[in-house]
Structures are given as C-alpha cells and as structure tokens.
Amino acid sequence: MTGRAFRVPPARPAVAGWLAIAAAAAALVMTLAGWQAGDWTIDVPWAPTLGFRFALAFDGFAALYAFLAAGIGLLVFVYATAYLPRHLDAESRPQADAGRFWSWMVLFMASMIGLAASQDLILMFVFFDLTAVSSYFLIGFDRHRSDARGAALLALVVTAGSAVAMLLGGVVLEGEYGTFSLPAIIEAAALTPATTIGCVLIAVAALAKSAQVPFHFWLPRAMAAPTPVSAYLHSAAMVAAGVLVLGRIHPLLSLDPCVLDALIVAGFASIAVGGILALAQDELKQVLAYSTISQYGYVVVLYGIGGPAGAAGAALYVVAHAISKSALFLTAGAVTEATGESRLTQLGGLVREMPLVAVASGVAAASLAAFPVTLGFFKDELFFAAAIEKAPIVGVGAVLAAGLTLAYLGRFWLGVFAGPHRPLQHGVPSAMVIPIVVLAALTVVGGIVVGPFAALAADAAAGIHGSPVEVAPAYHLDGRTENLMTLGAWAVGLALLAATRVRDAVSRLVARAGDRLGPRRLYGLVLDTVDRVSETVHRAEVRDLRTSLAAILVPTGILAAFGFVVTPTDGSYDVGPLGVADVPLIVLLALGVGAALTATRDTGRLRPVLALSVLGFALAGVYAILGAPDVALVALVIETVLSIVFVAVFARLPATAVADRPSSGHPGIAGRRNAIAGVLAGLSAFAVIWSALSRPPLGPPDAAAHIRLTPDAHGGDVVTVILADFRGLDTMVEITVLAVAVIGVTSLLRRRSEP
Amino acid sequence: MTPIVELIAPRLLPIASVVAIALIVKGYANVGEGFGAGVIVALAIGLRYVVLGPERADRTIPIVRAAPLVAVTGLLIALGSGFFGLLFGSPPFTHYPPPGEPVVRIGALELTTAVAFDVGIFLLVVGAVVMLIRQLSWLVAEDDS
Numbered sequence: 001m002t003g004r005a006f007r008v009p010p011a012r013p014a015v016a017g018w019l020a021i022a023a024a025a026a027a028l029v030m031t032l033a034g035w036q037a038g039d040w041t042i043d044v045p046w047a048p049t050l051g052f053r054f055a056l057a058f059d060g061f062a063a064l065y066a067f068l069a070a071g072i073g074l075l076v077f078v079y080a081t082a083y084l085p086r087h088l089d090a091e092s093r094p095q096a097d098a099g100r101f102w103s104w105m106v107l108f109m110a111s112m113i114g115l116a117a118s119q120d121l122i123l124m125f126v127f128f129d130l131t132a133v134s135s136y137f138l139i140g141f142d143r144h145r146s147d148a149r150g151a152a153l154l155a156l157v158v159t160a161g162s163a164v165a166m167l168l169g170g171v172v173l174e175g176e177y178g179t180f181s182l183p184a185i186i187e188a189a190a191l192t193p194a195t196t197i198g199c200v201l202i203a204v205a206a207l208a209k210s211a212q213v214p215f216h217f218w219l220p221r222a223m224a225a226p227t228p229v230s231a232y233l234h235s236a237a238m239v240a241a242g243v244l245v246l247g248r249i250h251p252l253l254s255l256d257p258c259v260l261d262a263l264i265v266a267g268f269a270s271i272a273v274g275g276i277l278a279l280a281q282d283e284l285k286q287v288l289a290y291s292t293i294s295q296y297g298y299v300v301v302l303y304g305i306g307g308p309a310g311a312a313g314a315a316l317y318v319v320a321h322a323i324s325k326s327a328l329f330l331t332a333g334a335v336t337e338a339t340g341e342s343r344l345t346q347l348g349g350l351v352r353e354m355p356l357v358a359v360a361s362g363v364a365a366a367s368l369a370a371f372p373v374t375l376g377f378f379k380d381e382l383f384f385a386a387a388i389e390k391a392p393i394v395g396v397g398a399v400l401a402a403g404l405t406l407a408y409l410g411r412f413w414l415g416v417f418a419g420p421h422r423p424l425q426h427g428v429p430s431a432m433v434i435p436i437v438v439l440a441a442l443t444v445v446g447g448i449v450v451g452p453f454a455a456l457a458a459d460a461a462a463g464i465h466g467s468p469v470e471v472a473p474a475y476h477l478d479g480r481t482e483n484l485m486t487l488g489a490w491a492v493g494l495a496l497l498a499a500t501r502v503r504d505a506v507s508r509l510v511a512r513a514g515d516r517l518g519p520r521r522l523y524g525l526v527l528d529t530v531d532r533v534s535e536t537v538h539r540a541e542v543r544d545l546r547t548s549l550a551a552i553l554v555p556t557g558i559l560a561a562f563g564f565v566v567t568p569t570d571g572s573y574d575v576g577p578l579g580v581a582d583v584p585l586i587v588l589l590a591l592g593v594g595a596a597l598t599a600t601r602d603t604g605r606l607r608p609v610l611a612l613s614v615l616g617f618a619l620a621g622v623y624a625i626l627g628a629p630d631v632a633l634v635a636l637v638i639e640t641v642l643s644i645v646f647v648a649v650f651a652r653l654p655a656t657a658v659a660d661r662p663s664s665g666h667p668g669i670a671g672r673r674n675a676i677a678g679v680l681a682g683l684s685a686f687a688v689i690w691s692a693l694s695r696p697p698l699g700p701p702d703a704a705a706h707i708r709l710t711p712d713a714h715g716g717d718v719v720t721v722i723l724a725d726f727r728g729l730d731t732m733v734e735i736t737v738l739a740v741a742v743i744g745v746t747s748l749l750r751r752r753s754e755p
Numbered sequence: 756m757t758p759i760v761e762l763i764a765p766r767l768l769p770i771a772s773v774v775a776i777a778l779i780v781k782g783y784a785n786v787g788e789g790f791g792a793g794v795i796v797a798l799a800i801g802l803r804y805v806v807l808g809p810e811r812a813d814r815t816i817p818i819v820r821a822a823p824l825v826a827v828t829g830l831l832i833a834l835g836s837g838f839f840g841l842l843f844g845s846p847p848f849t850h851y852p853p854p855g856e857p858v859v860r861i862g863a864l865e866l867t868t869a870v871a872f873d874v875g876i877f878l879l880v881v882g883a884v885v886m887l888i889r890q891l892s893w894l895v896a897e898d899d900s
Contacts, residue, residue, distance in 0.1 A: 439854040630784040639803060640886065649804040649895055650805075712854035716784030716866045723788055724869040724876075728848030730836050735879050739830050746823075747863040749890040 005188050016102040017081040023106050024077050027070035027113060031463035035063035035459075046123070047432070048658030051180055055119040060459025064315060065116035066238050067456065068322045072236040073109045075435035079330050080105070080228035082431035086337065087226050091142055101141055105232070107133040112237050121170035121180040121202075122246070125163065127435045128205070128241060132160040135238050139225040143256060151224040153659055154523070158218040159238075162208035165244070170199030173252075186466070199252040200259060202245060210242025210296045213269040216641060217520040219293055224284040227333030231284055243299045247314065251466045254306045263304030264390075267399070268397050275404035277410065279496070280507030284332035287412050288325065291405070295321045295368070298383060298401065303464075305390045313382035313467035315457035320367060327364035328412070328437035331357055334432045335416055338424045345410070348419030353482060356433055357418045365413045367443040369406040369493065370486060375446030375453060377486075378473035384485040403492025410497045450474070454671035546674055553681035560684040564691075574694035580592070585625050592618035600678070606650050613643040630719040640711040718752045764806040765815065769800035779873055780864045793880025808873035809892040819885055826882025833875030836868045840897040 034040050034543050040058040058066070098361045101205045111130035118124045133156070140152030170180060174192040177185045189195060208215035219239070223230055233239070246253070246263075253259050274294030281287040301319075302314035334357055335350065367376030380402055380429045387398035445479045454471045461469035475737050476483065496503055515521070539552040578586075595614035616639035623632035706726055708720055715721035777795045800819060806814045813819065833859035840849035850869045852858055859866040 213793075217843070534870070582770055630788070630791075631786055633791045636793070637791055637798060641794060641798055644798070644801055645891065646887065647892065658803060709854075713850065713869065714783065714852075714854075714867050715869070716856050717782060717786060717788075720782045720788040720873070723790075724849065724872045725850055728837055728869075728872065732833060732848075735830065735876055738883055739826060739879060742826065742886055746886055746890055749894055 002511060003636075013470065016099050017077065017084070020102045020106050021074065021077045021081070024070055024074035024109060027066070027109065028074055031066040031070050031113075032064060032421075035060070035067075043119075045523035046120075051174070051178075052122045053181060054123060055181060055195045056114065056117040056123075056181075057119045058117050060456070061118040061247060061315075062113075062277040064319065064456055064460035065240065066113045068236045068240060068319065069109050069116065070111040070576075072322055072326050073105075073232060075438055076228050076326060076330070077105065079231070079333070079432050079435040080226075081440075082429040082511070083333060083337070089309075091144070093144075100137070101226075103135045104137045104141075106227075107239065108138065108233065112241065115241055119184060120180050121173065121185075122167075124182070124245065125167050125170060127731075128166060128209070128245065129160055129163050131238055131241050132156060132163060135159070135233055138229045138233060139222045141226055141229065142224070145224070145707070146219075146313050148224040151218075151221040155218045155222045155526070158215055158523070159209050162205045162215065164205075165201040166205035169198045170204070172198035172449070182194045185249045187462050189252055189255060196256050196259060198281030199255075200224045202249055203253060203259070203263070206242040206245040206249075207241070207300070208264060210239050210300070211264055211270075211293050212242070212297060212300055212611050213273050213293075214230070214519045216270060216273065216293045217518060219525065220286055220289040222287050223283070224597070225331060227285070227336070230288075231326045231329035231333065234289060235329055236322035239292055239296055240322060243296060243303070243314070243318060246300070246303050247311075247460070247464045249308070250311070250464045253303070260306050264394065265304075267297045267299070267304055268401070269300030269302065270294060271397075271401040271404070272297075273514070275401065275408060276510045277514070278408040279404075279503050280511060282345055284335065284342050284344065284347075284412070284416070285329070287344070287408060288328055288332060291328075291368075291408055291412075292325060294401070294405065294408075295325065301394075301398075301401075302383060302386055305386045305394065305437040307380070307386070307389070308461065308465050308467075308469040309386035309389050311461035312457060312469050312471040313379070313386045314464060315452065315460040316471065317379045317383055319453060319457065320375045323439050323446075324364040324367045324376060325441050327436050327443075328361055328368075328409075330436045330439070331361035331364070331416075331543075334428050336437065337432065338426055338428045339422075340425050347416050348415070349422040350424075351417040351508070352421055354417075354428070357436060358430070360433075360436045361415055362417070362499055362579045363440040363443055364436075365409040367447070369409050370402060370489070372475065373444065373447040375443045375450070376452075377447060378450055380486060380489070381473055381482050382471070384482040384670070388481055388485070395481075395485065399488045400492060401495060402486070402489030406493025407496035407503070410493065414497075469628075482569050486721060503543075514577060546677075550674075550677040550681075554677050557680040557684035560688050561680075564687060573690055585622060588621045592622075604645070607651060609646045610643070613639060613646075628719075760802075761806055766792035767799040768796075768816070771795050775877070779870075779877060781882045782864070782873060783865060783870065788812075789876035790880055793877045794884060796877075796881050797888065800885050804888055804892040809889065809896050811854060812892070813889075817891060822882045822885040822889065824882070826879050826886065829875045829878025829880070829882055831875070833872055833879065836871040837876060839868075 020551055035058075042054065042056045043052045046052040046054040056062075067333045080101070084101060085095060088095055091653060100131045110133060111127045111134065115124060116125035118127055136152045136156040139155050140148050142148040143394040167197035172194055173185055174180050176198065177188050179185060198619065211219035219234060222234060225233070238508065253263070271294045273291070274297060278287050278294060281290060295317075299314050299317050302310045304310070305313075332342070335347065335354070336353065339347065341347050342659060363374065367374035370380035371378045383402075384398055385394065421481070423692075450473050452471055458469055458471040461471060541547055548588055592615045595611045598611040599608040599615065601612065616635065619631045620635035620639060623629075623635055658667045709726070710718050710721045712715070715725070775792035776797070778792040779789055782788045782792075796822060800812075800816065803816065807815065836850075838847050840851075849869050850872075854866060864870070
C-alpha cells in the first residue's frame with residue numbers, strides 16, 4: 001500500500017457504481033419501510049424432503065444488521081466511485097475491472113441482508129458462506145499481487161472452513177429437535193448435551209468470522225484489500241456476520257452458563273490481543289484491523305454477560321462501532337490517497353490541509369473511545385453497566401479494555417493529523433470526504449438524540465434476549481458507577497498514550513510471542529503439509545495413463561475386498577442351473593473371455609483395441625438375449641463409436657511409437673505392478689457382480705410399479721418412459737454431465753488446434 | 756480405406772437419420788430413445804470424418820460447424836421440457852398431458868412433453884459427439900502434417 005502515486009483519474013465513474021449505489025439506496029429504503037411496518041416474513045419450502053425452508057423474517061434484529069449493511073454500504077459505495085478509478089489507475093489495470101468489484105460488493109450486501117433475516121439454519125449457512133465467497137474475491141481484488149491472493153485465501157480458509165462447523169452444528173440441532181427452523185428450535189430448547197454441542201459448533205464459526213482469538217489472524221492480512229472493501233467488510237459486514245449469528249442463537253447459548261463464560265473469556269482475549277497489537281502497528285489499516293478484533297471482542301463479552309443488559313449493550317455496540325470504524329477506514333484511504341503514504345511514522349500534521357477529514361475522523365475516533373456527545377458514549381455506558389452487573393472482575397476488565405481503545409485510537413488520530421505541518425500530494429475528491437463527514441455526523445446526532453438508535457437497539461435486543469428489552473441510554477451528571485468507570489478508562493487510556501516506551505515494548509513483546517506461538521504459524525504449517533501431500537499424490541497418479549487408471553481401480557478393489565471380508569457370504573455366490581437354452585449365452589460369453597484375453601496378451605497396437613470391441617459387441621449380444629433390447633442398442637452404438645474413433649486415431653499414429661514402447665509382456669517391476677493392479681481390480685469386479693446377481697433385490701421392487709404405470713405415462717416401452725419420465729431428473733443430470741464433459745474435452749483439445 | 760467404406764461412408768447419413776427418427780418416433784412404444792438415436796447420427800457423421808479427413812468432411816456437411824449450437828439447443832430443450840412444470844407449481848418432470856388425458860397422435864407417436872425431452876437429449880448427444888469427433892479428427896490431421 002505504500003508509495004502509490006496516483007495519476008489524474010478519469011472523471012466518470014463506471015455505470016456499475018451508480019447501479020450499486022442505487023441498489024444500496026433501495027435496500028436502505030426497504031429496510032426502513034420493513035422496520036416501520038413491523039414483522040414481515042417469507043417462508044417457502046425449499047427442499048421439503050430434507051426439511052429446508054427458505055425462511056426470512058424481517059424482525060428488529062434483522063433490521064439492525066440490514067441497516068448497517070445497506071446504510072454503510074451506501075456510503076462506502078459513494079466513496080468507492082471516487083476511489084476505485086484511482087486505485088485501478090495506480091495499479092495499471094483497465095477500468096473495466098471495476099465491474100467485478102461492484103458485482104461482488106452488491107452480492108456481499110445482498111447476502112449480508114439475507115443472513116440477517118434468515119430463520120433457517122441451512123439458509124443461514126448458505127448466506128454465511130456467500131459472504132465468505134464474495135469476500136474472497138473482494139480481498140483478492142488486486143489479483144496480480146501475491147499478498148492480496150494469499151490474504152484472500154487465508155480469509156476464505158479460516159471463515160469458510162470454520163463455517164463447516166456451523167453446518168455440523170445445524171445438523172446436530174436438527175437431530176435433537178427435528179427441524180432446521182431457528183424459532184422452532186429456540187421455542188423447544190432445553191439444556192441437553194446435543195444442544196450445547198450444536199450451538200458451540202455454530203459459535204466457533206461465528207467467532208472465526210468475527211476474527212476473535214484464536215481465529216483473529218486472517219483479519220490483519222485481509223487489509224490487502226482495497227480500502228472500500230476494508231471499510232465495508234471489516235467494519236460493518238463480514239466481521240459483523242459473526243456476531244450476528246451469535247446474536248441469533250443467543251437464546252440457545254444462554255442455556256448453558258459455561259458457554260457464556262467461555263464467550264466472556266474469548267471476548268476479553270480478543271480485546272487484549274487486538275488492543276495491545278493495535279498499539280504498535282505502523283500501517284494505518286493494520287491499526288484499524290487489530291482495533292476491529294478488539295472491538296468485536298467487546299460484543300462477544302456482552303453476549304457472554306447475557307441478560308437484557310448484555311443484549312442491549314451488544315446491539316447498540318455493533319451499530320456505534322460500525323459507523324465509527326467505517327469512517328476511520330475511509331479516513332485511512334483518503335489520507336493515503338492524498339499523501340501516498342500509509343504508515344503512521346511517515347504521516348502527521350495533516351490537520352491544516354485536511355481539516356474536514358481531521359474533524360470528522362476525530363469525531364468517529366472519539367465515538368469509539370466513548371467521549372460524550374457521541375453515540376459511542378452510550379455503547380460504553382451500557383457495556384459498563386452490564387459488566388458490573390455480571391461481576392466486579394468483568395467490570396475491571398471492561399475499564400482496562402476501554403482504556404486500551406482510547407490509547408490506540410488516540411495514537412492513530414494524533415499520528416495522522418497532529419505534528420508539524422505537511423503539504424499534500426493530491427487533493428481528495430469530495431466523494432471521498434462526504435461519506436466520512438456523514439458517518440461522523442451520524443455519531444454526533446446519535447450522541448444528542450439517541451432515541452432512534454436506542455429504539456433500533458431495543459428491537460434487536462429483544463431478538464437476542466428472547467423477550468422485550470428496555471434500552472434507555474442517557475447522560476447522567478452524577479457519580480454513578482458507569483460514569484466513574486468511564487473516567488477511569490480515560491485515565492488508563494491517556495496514561496497509555498503518554499507512556500510511549502512502555503507501550504511499544506509491551507506491544508512488540510506480545511507481537512513476537514504471537515508470531516512464535518500464534519495460530520498463524522499453525523495455519524501455514526497445515527497449509528504447506530496439505531499442499532505437499534496433495535502434490536505427491538497428484539504426481540504419482542498422473543505419471544501415465546496406467547497409474548491414473550490404477551488410482552481408480554486399485555482402491556475400488558481394496559474397498560470391495562474389505563466389504564467382502566466384513567459381510568456374511570451366505571447365499572451370496574449362487575451358481576444357478578444351466579440349461580440347453582443358455583447355449584447362445586455361453587457362446588457369447590466365451591467369445592467375450594477370449595477377446596479379453598487377447599486384449600491383455602497381444603503385443604500389437606490395433607489388435608487389442610479390436611479385441612476390446614469384440615468384447616463389447618459380445619456383451620451387447622448378451623443384453624439382447626437376456627431381454628434388454630434398449631441396453632443392447634445403446635451398448636452396440638457406443639461400442640461402434642469407440643471402435644471407429646480408436647481405429648481412426650491409431651491408423652494415424654507414427655509407426656515408430658511401437659518400437660519405443662516397452663512390449664506388453666512388460667518384464668520387470670512395472671509389468672508386474674500392472675499385472676497385480678489388473679488382477680486385483682478384475683477379481684473384485686468379478687466378485688461384486690457375481691454377488692450382486694446372486695441376491696434377490698431388497699425392498700419393494702420398483703420395476704413392477706414402473707411397468708404398471710407406463711401406460712399412464714402414454715408410453716409402451718418401459719425403459720424409455722423411465723428415462724424420460726419416472727427418472728427424468730436423473731437423466732437430466734446425466735446429460736448435463738455429458739455436456740460439461742464435452743466442454744472440458746473440447747477446451748483441452750482446442751489448446752493445441754483451432755479448426 | 757477400402758473402396759467399399761469410401762463408397763458407403765458419405766451415403767450413410769440419410770439412412771442413419773431415418774433410423775434415428777424412427778427410434779425417436781417409436782421410442783415410446785418400442786425399443787430405442789433419444790440417446791441411441793443421437794449416437795447413430797453422430798456415428799454416420801463420424802465415419803465420414805474417418806474416411807474423408809476433416810477438411811473434406813467439413814466441406815461436404817457444413818452444418819457440423821453448428822454442432823456446439825445443436826448441443827446447447829438440445830440441453831435447453833431438455834431443461835425446458837423437464838422444468839416448465841415448476842411454473843404451474845408441479846414438481847420437475849411432470850409431463851403433460853397427465854395420465855388418462857387424451858393425447859394428440861401422429862401415427863404411433865403420441866405427442867407428450869416427454870417426447871420433447873427425448874428430442875432434447877437427441878440433439879445434445881448428436882452435437883456433443885460430433886464436436887468431439889471433429890476436434891479429434893482435426894487434431895490427428897494436424898499431427899499428420
């Protein structure tokens with residue numbers, strides 16, 4: 001991100017940008033209307049046999065997160081219309097690449113709103129993963145840079161990988177309650193081991209998404225994303241998705257006090273790790289990334305505290321944080337744009353050149369640090385109130401945490417704007433300043449007229465807590481505990497801000513310990529190992545055609561053999577009677593056996609292929625005799641196509657290739673290995689087929705029903721009717737596979753020749 | 756190539772087409788369906804490529820250039836006839852007319868949406884296999900030269 005030199009950007013932002021802004025504005029208006037109208041639901045069966053429902057409910061909780069996704073999305077999109085052309089220009093990329101950015105951004109917004117409203121665990125998982133997938137492409141938007149690609153992969157592996165835990169959790173809960181519907185589960189919820197396991201699994205996925213310790217390490221690296229992506233995903237959306245899910249399942253989490261205590265521990269660990277590391281970061285966006293880890297730690301602690309106080313605090317906290325943090329991210333982007341610098345040590349003294357940005361970001365930082373006359377003051381008020389209600393030790397932790405917040409934000413703002421005056425390289429377009437000012441104005445409005453925000457938080461908290469919650473933040477000019485705690489937090493923060501040397505030393509120490517022992521190292525190790533194993537297996541498999549075939553046939557044979565060992569063989573290998581009428585069948589089979597032996601023994605090139613064709617035709621004859629004319633027809637035509645293709649290709653192969661090839665007798669290790677693989681695969685196939693033919697089919701015979709129903713389907717030929725009607729969906733999938741395979745083969749062949 | 760094959764190969768397509776049409780028309784009452792019919796037509800075209808080589812074959816039946824289009828059309832017809840029932844709230848692969856209703860007949864052929872599905876499969880198979888054969892044929896010819 002350093003030293004970018006912006007040239008003069010093209011004046012017109014892409015149409016896609018305006019479309020995205022329109023989409024965000026429409027979403028915002030609809031969110032507002034939906035919230036005012038009260039509960040509004042969609043519920044349609046999606047996969048009824050599996051119990052999935054496409055169930056969305058626009059309750060207060062959904063409204064809060066939808067407001068964040070749409071509102072902050074709108075402002076960030078406005079900002080991005082100015083930012084993106086410059087960014088693409090600086091990276092020497094065509095402006096057309098912007099289309100990709102906008103489509104992923106809008107998809108992200110939509111899936112975020114869908115996640116907020118979803119009431120079905122499977123649907124929730126789908127939206128959860130959709131946010132992960134779109135974030136992968138957004139973080140890796142600068143795909144020519146390897147750090148961006150690595151960061152995108154890291155974010156995807158951590159968040160989508162842990163999302164598997166969420167799916168598992170959903171399945172466990174379904175096993176316990178017989179439904180994926182979240183409201184139904186919450187209504188029936190009781191404290192059972194399965195409930196605890198299920199919701200802990202979901203909580204793990206949520207914590208990883210919110211970049212909580214020990215999954216936090218993906219977030220700082222994700223700062224390789226363009227600034228609007230960071231401002232949106234890493235303040236109000238992607239990371240908020242985690243606490244969103246925690247809030248949704250909170251009634252289940254709060255059944256078990258141990259789970260809540262674990263949340264408090266995880267939250268405080270994140271506050272500490274994120275806050276302390278934020279103190280020593282040099283890159284602007286890194287400071288903010290660690291700050292986000294820390295701030296969502298607050299929300300997790302509030303969930304852990306639980307009760308009406310915790311629920312109310314968590315709801316308001318998410319709103320206040322998202323507004324301020326996105327403003328700060330946008331500030332970082334604007335400052336870097338104006339100066340070409342992204343490091344605190346290289347910045348400073350910008351207050352005179354960028355007064356509006358300085359004031360606006362100052363207000364945003366003040367809100368996060370809980371100064372009065374900002375929305376953030378109330379978030380800390382509720383936080384402190386909930387903490388002391390829980391336990392004194394939690395209260396002490398809360399004060400220290402708030403002090404830490406003040407310290408790193410103070411360092412951030414002072415580092416950018418204070419100090420000796422410094423000139424700018426470029427002006428900053430107003431589209432990049434106005435969103436910051438709007439966000440800052442929102443925090444001030446919230447600090448004076450807190451009513452609407454409190455109402456929104458109360459509605460959401462009711463969803464978290466499970467019953468109506470009163471949220472009544474206000475200024476109290478007295479010596480109540482919350483006020484004293486706020487003063488204490490400021491004192492701690494200012495002390496940390498002043499004690500530069502101690503602060504840096506501690507932060508570096510923690511950073512080094514984290515590098516040595518942290519989960520990031522483990523991630524690298526795991527990824528490397530998996531990569532190496534995959535590479536080794538791949539190489540062994542694709543060495544030549546024989547190893548590729550053996551890779552399929554040998555494991556199949558071994559698995560089948562294993563199956564034979566563990567299943568009872570009584571009556572499985574029936575020889576059956578043999579009559580005069582079977583003579584044609586036996587002749588054909590003998591022909592097949594002869595052809596197969598020829599194919600393996602013959603050293604020529606064309607003869608084995610022709611022998612295989614003979615084998616195929618013989619089997620087609622067997623089908624015809626056994627009364628399966630449809631199968632025989634298809635076998636016959638396919639066999640003919642294969643023969644012709646083989647002959648056509650082989651007829652043109654250069655004659656020398658035969659001499660180069662080791663003879664089919666294959667003396668030596670390779671020959672023996674091939675023989676062993678072939679015998680193993682052949683024997684297991686033989687045993688499987690024999691055993692299958694010996695057993696009468698289990699369960700009610702489908703065939704009889706199919707034959708009975710065929711006239712109803714206006715048909716005479718059962719096989720055709722099964723293919724086109726009874727099992728039409730199967731056929732559809734199969735021919736789709738055929739189409740895909742053809743596309744694959746065509747593209748492989750086309751690489752060499754273009755007819 | 757023997758003279759007999761050279762004589763037969765270019766003249767096989769009309770015959771194969773008639774057989775294929777018969778298989779589709781009679782498919783619902785008798786042996787055969789779209790898949791087999793598709794392979795038979797593709798076979799006739801494939802034989803022509805083997806005997807004449809790609810350049811001459813391309814010249815004699817220029818329509819093969821449209822093979823990808825034919826395949827995609829077939830896939831779309833199959834998809835459409837399989838899923839149009841969703842618009843009326845019935846599950847996929849509900850064919851019309853439903854059991855017991857009268858059907859329009861053309862000889863042995865009863866016109867139901869299942870037949871459209873079969874035609875879709877036929878087109879897809881013809882298109883796909885011809886595409887493969889043609890690509891392969893060009894590849895071999897290129898290696899030769």
